[in-house]
Amino acid sequence: MTKAIDFVKGVAELTRPHNLIVAVVTTFIGYGIVSKTYGYQLADKTFIWPALVVVLIAAAGYVINDYYDIETDRIAKPWRPLVSGIVSPHTARILAYTLFALGLAISAIMNPYILLFVAANALLLHEYSRWIKRTGFIGNTVVAYNSAATILFGGLTRSIELDALVPYAVLIPAIYAFLFVLGREIVKGIEDIEGDRRAGIYTIAVAYGAERARSMAILLLGAVVAISPIPALLGIYNVLYAVFAVIVDVTILLSLITLYKANNIDEIIAAARKARSLLKVGFLAGGLAFTLGLL
Numbered sequence: 001m002t003k004a005i006d007f008v009k010g011v012a013e014l015t016r017p018h019n020l021i022v023a024v025v026t027t028f029i030g031y032g033i034v035s036k037t038y039g040y041q042l043a044d045k046t047f048i049w050p051a052l053v054v055v056l057i058a059a060a061g062y063v064i065n066d067y068y069d070i071e072t073d074r075i076a077k078p079w080r081p082l083v084s085g086i087v088s089p090h091t092a093r094i095l096a097y098t099l100f101a102l103g104l105a106i107s108a109i110m111n112p113y114i115l116l117f118v119a120a121n122a123l124l125l126h127e128y129s130r131w132i133k134r135t136g137f138i139g140n141t142v143v144a145y146n147s148a149a150t151i152l153f154g155g156l157t158r159s160i161e162l163d164a165l166v167p168y169a170v171l172i173p174a175i176y177a178f179l180f181v182l183g184r185e186i187v188k189g190i191e192d193i194e195g196d197r198r199a200g201i202y203t204i205a206v207a208y209g210a211e212r213a214r215s216m217a218i219l220l221l222g223a224v225v226a227i228s229p230i231p232a233l234l235g236i237y238n239v240l241y242a243v244f245a246v247i248v249d250v251t252i253l254l255s256l257i258t259l260y261k262a263n264n265i266d267e268i269i270a271a272a273r274k275a276r277s278l279l280k281v282g283f284l285a286g287g288l289a290f291t292l293g294l295l
């Protein structure tokens with residue numbers, strides 16, 4: 001019985017449910033902006049479909065990532081379900097392709113254009129883990145784009161449902177998400193520098209050193225803080241945007257101070273480990289800023 005429970009826990013862990021929750025929130029950002037632009041109620045029961053597609057495709061993306069990362073995770077993340085042996089690589093592969101297939105099937109039922117968008121993003125997600133990740137910075141931009149694409153996807157699905165054009169306003173949170181995730185991916189590269197170097201993954205940290213990667217992450221994430229007040233000045237978002245944007249800024253600034261104060265490679269890697277978790281809190285706060293800010 002314990003083995004069965006461990007297996008179910010392992011399968012759940014492979015899908016990274018905490019990230020899926022944030023992805024649903026960010027999908028709602030695009031959906032909500034379109035609703036508000038055309039004078040409809042923000043939330044509608046139809047949101048279940050884009051939310052379900054994003055959960056299925058993102059979960060598939062996380063599972064196939066662990067499948068392709070098993071050797072590097074043996075070094076940096078021995079607790080992952082495939083490395084610890086709780087779930088077999090064969091099972092993970094079947095799970096990933098089943099999740100991809102379910103996401104594509106629902107997209108096909110929704111609309112041909114939605115199927116095209118989801119298929120392109122699903123392919124990009126799969127190829128990221130299969131080989132694009134090894135290119136380093138390009139891989140970071142793919143993850144940042146795919147993350148921001150949840151916002152575009154929410155806007156696309158609601159626009160098609162309302163037979164309306166996707167408003168440019170959807171691009172605003174998408175740009176913030178892209179910069180935020182990209183900065184965090186560079187921080188993750190600092191944390192994983194040893195394992196990535198042995199695996200031949202040319203992240204910014206491996207290619208240019210942890211110090212330069214730290215400087216790039218500080219620049220990118222500092223830019224998110226610098227532009228964070230702008231949406232509050234646009235008259236689209238309410239005070240809740242400002243409240244949650246401050247939380248985002250605090251998570252980023254605490255991360256950057258920790259990184260800046262590190263004096264040597266070991267301290268920089270330890271600071272990156274702390275920043276990775278802190279910035280994840282910022283993702284949720286950021287999603288809530290652009291979501292609750294629409295109410």
Ligand SMILES: CC(C)=CCC/C(C)=C/CC/C(C)=C/CC/C(C)=C/COC[C@H](O)COP(=O)(O)O
Nearest residue numbers: 019022023026147148176177228245283286287289
């Ligand atoms: C100033 C302000 C309010 C900024 C907010 C920006 C914003 C909307 C951020 C949300 C980012 C986002 C789209 C998150 C949803 C999808 C997601 C969780 C992406 C990150 O997943 C990839 C990551 O590398 C997974 O690795 P790990 O986190 O280590 O499991």
Ligand SMILES: CC(C)=CCC/C(C)=C/CC/C(C)=C/CC/C(C)=C/COP(=O)(O)OP(=O)(O)O
Nearest residue numbers: 023057058061062065118121146147149150153
């Ligand atoms: C837009 C549509 C239809 C779907 C988007 C699906 C989503 C939410 C994508 C978000 C980003 C995502 C799921 C990326 C998957 C690839 C991934 C796990 C990147 C991070 O993996 P690594 O670079 O190996 O780092 P870790 O495994 O240590 O986290």
Ligand SMILES: [Mg+2]
Nearest residue numbers: 065066069073
């Ligand atoms: Mg991985």
